[in-house]
Amino acid sequence: MLIDVFTIFREEADASGIVFYYSGILSQNVIKAMGDSLKQKLQQQDEKGVKSRKVFSTFIEMIQNAMHYSPGSHDSDEPKEGSIIVGKKDDKYFIICANLIEKQYETRIREKLDPLLTMSADEIRQAYRAQLKNDQHGNDTISKGAGLGFLTLARDSAEPIEYALRDVIGNENDLSCFYLKATI
Amino acid sequence: MADLYLPATTDTPEIDFKFSSNTLHIAGEAYPENGVEFFLPILRQLQSHLKSISGDPIEFHFKLTYFNSVSTKILYSMFELLNEYAKAHPNSVLLHWYHDEEDDTILGFGLDIQEDFTWIDFNAIATA
Numbered sequence: 001m002l003i004d005v006f007t008i009f010r011e012e013a014d015a016s017g018i019v020f021y022y023s024g025i026l027s028q029n030v031i032k033a034m035g036d037s038l039k040q041k042l043q044q045q046d047e048k049g050v051k052s053r054k055v056f057s058t059f060i061e062m063i064q065n066a067m068h069y070s071p072g073s074h075d076s077d078e079p080k081e082g083s084i085i086v087g088k089k090d091d092k093y094f095i096i097c098a099n100l101i102e103k104q105y106e107t108r109i110r111e112k113l114d115p116l117l118t119m120s121a122d123e124i125r126q127a128y129r130a131q132l133k134n135d136q137h138g139n140d141t142i143s144k145g146a147g148l149g150f151l152t153l154a155r156d157s158a159e160p161i162e163y164a165l166r167d168v169i170g171n172e173n174d175l176s177c178f179y180l181k182a183t184i
Numbered sequence: 185m186a187d188l189y190l191p192a193t194t195d196t197p198e199i200d201f202k203f204s205s206n207t208l209h210i211a212g213e214a215y216p217e218n219g220v221e222f223f224l225p226i227l228r229q230l231q232s233h234l235k236s237i238s239g240d241p242i243e244f245h246f247k248l249t250y251f252n253s254v255s256t257k258i259l260y261s262m263f264e265l266l267n268e269y270a271k272a273h274p275n276s277v278l279l280h281w282y283h284d285e286e287d288d289t290i291l292g293f294g295l296d297i298q299e300d301f302t303w304i305d306f307n308a309i310a311t312a
Contacts (some may be wrong), residue, residue, distance in 0.1 A: 028216070031195075031217075032195050035195075035215075038263065049284070053249075053250065053289065057252070060215050060252055061252060061253060064215065076291070129296065132256070132257065133300065146256065146258075147257075148253035148254075148255045151253075152256075156289070
């Protein structure tokens with residue numbers, strides 16, 4: 001990339017309120033370092049207490065989700081990749097994460113997320129409580145988490161979470177790019 | 185059983201389970217890459233300790249400031265174990281729940297624990 005193009009990229013990001021941006025290999029070490037950096041950034045912006053913690057929590061849930069489910073996970077030698085952005089607009093933070101997924105999981109993601117988009121805060125809270133108590137989760141062979149990840153994001157988001165599944169140019173039949181957005 | 189001590193790291197909490205005096209502390213942040221791998225051996229030790237005592241009072245100090253969703257689920261199972269012990273030996277488990285007074289997430293999880301595991305005596309402590 002030319003310096004001029006990178007200058008525009010940086011200036012656009014600053015003008016759009018971008019606090020943090022990363023795109024690349026995901027590992028727990030990278031995530032820990034990014035988490036520390038984000039915490040310091042939020043402190044610099046004098047963002048203490050509840051808001052800062054929810055931004056951090058949302059960031060960790062999303063990026064660990066991307067690390068666990070991006071296609072590299074089927075072959076441990078293949079590094080996992082993802083992109084994440086944290087920004088601030090009109091006193092609200094937005095966090096958007098993007099990672100590749102195998103096309104076959106599209107339906108599963110839609111089934112999990114679609115109900116959350118229209119639930120009230122109270123309904124999300126009830127669904128979260130039910131999942132916390134649910135000890136049948138061990139039978140779910142695909143999920144690597146506790147089944148609480150999306151519910152945690154939905155619970156902490158000030159506005160309904162948003163998502164998109166987009167074709168990956170050149171890989172339309174096998175892969176999709178999964179975007180997930182929350183607002184704090 | 186020998187006491188269990190694990191120092192805090194960036195993504196794992198300090199675990200200070202003094203089984204010899206039945207005083208259990210957990211503090212810090214919990215978002216390890218594999219929450220089950222980190223917590224399961226700790227839960228197993230706690231479980232076998234609980235089997236080896238009968239009615240000895242236990243004090244649990246919960247001072248976590250952040251835990252990811254996977255850790256949340258496993259912590260829930262940990263309190264389930266303590267609740268079973270307290271059911272067999274009423275008034276034996278006292279849970280001190282430290283939470284930032286502004287942090288509704290930590291307090292909210294504490295209230296869930298209190299509601300679901302009624303044999304555990306619950307003491308919420310707001311910190312500034």
